[in-house]
Amino acid sequence: MKKILLLALTALAAIALAACGGGESTGSSEKVIKIGVNGADGPQWPVMVELAKEEGITLEVVEFTDYILPNKALAAGDIDLNAFQTISFFSNFVTETGEDLVPIGTTVFAPLGIYSEKITSLDDLQKGDKVAIPNDASTLPRALKLLQEAGVLELSDDFGITGDETKITSNPLELEIIPMEPQQTARVLPDVTIALINNGVATQAGLTPAEDAIYFENTESETVEPYINIIAAQAEDADNEDYLKIVELYHTQEVEMQLTKSLKEVNLSSVRQQKKQQQYLKIC
Incomplete structure (x- = not known):
């Protein structure tokens, strides 16, 4: 796990735009954060909402049904963060569009x-x-x-x-x-x-x-780094304390336990399927 995290962070550093490196941490003037996701794609979001509330943050999960609009909405300022895409997908989007977006943290590796x-x-x-x-x-x-x-x-x-x-x-x-x-x-x-x-x-x-x-x-393969998922923000918000808090919350034990629980609740009827379930998801 730590090896994957290190590799992911290295990849993030490689694709981040220059604007990511500068500014002071200012925090958010409002404690309402809108995060775009591709559908209600995980049991972690209700947990994240509750954890954010304990930090004085209202986390609004905004659902999208495709893989283009979450980045366009982020670039337009309609949402504050998004969490739906891999490092590779994000890098391609930024290269093709020139939008001033940056990754601010990793989330999970979900196998294709x-x-x-x-x-x-x-x-x-x-x-x-x-x-x-x-x-x-x-x-x-x-x-x-x-x-x-x-x-x-x-x-x-x-x-x-x-x-x-x-x-x-x-x-x-x-x-x-x-x-x-x-x-x-x-x-x-x-x-x-x-x-x-x-x-x-x-x-x-x-x-x-x-x-x-x-x-x-295979979640254990060293070739998966480009396909680790990320949380992205506008470049000017790369050091926003509240946004980085959301990244931190994603890596809490409560979120990991919820993701693990959701897999255990899958109706697996064979040893082969149980092995598949155990290998399926990694928090990065």
Whole structure:
């Protein structure tokens, strides 16, 4: 855990904008903080609201249904923080838009999962099967790497974290890889053999990732650092004491216990599923 945290903080430092390094800590004049999330994507938020209240902060959780609006809302000042995205996704957004946003802390690593309504194991894939993957610049390469990790296909040595389908060097089953908007990956489950679905999208679709995914990323791998989730703020608020308090609260025992409890409440019926559940989520 500490190793992942150190790696995450190193990655955060690498992508933070120059404005992150300066100013004095001023705190918030109002004790109302709006934090954007991608749907009600976790049992931690009611706990966070109560913990913030004990600190004299009213934490308002604002739900979004896609992966673009939370950053746009943050840049526009409609919300104060957001907590929905990976380091990689955030870095791509800032690079592409030039918005003056910075990461101020890490939250969790939630593995990307492979889901299916047609098969229960990747060993059951057949020639020509359809595979839905998210098409955004950070998750598409992540999805292809996961398929390689699962032994489904092979990628070129120079794939890196920005590769795409042109870097597939071996696809023995001639699978049809279909990139699409992340929100669509869950909706097309009936029409494809497997779909690689982001954690938040899966939850919104009524899936329980720790139970329903037939395969997901290894939380112990050193390749997961770009996919650790963060809390982001406007650059001018990088040292805001109240915002940093929210980051601190996320890492309390109460939040960790709630996340762990939510996994234990999943109806797991086999030893294999229990092992999946234990490996599923890490607070970073």
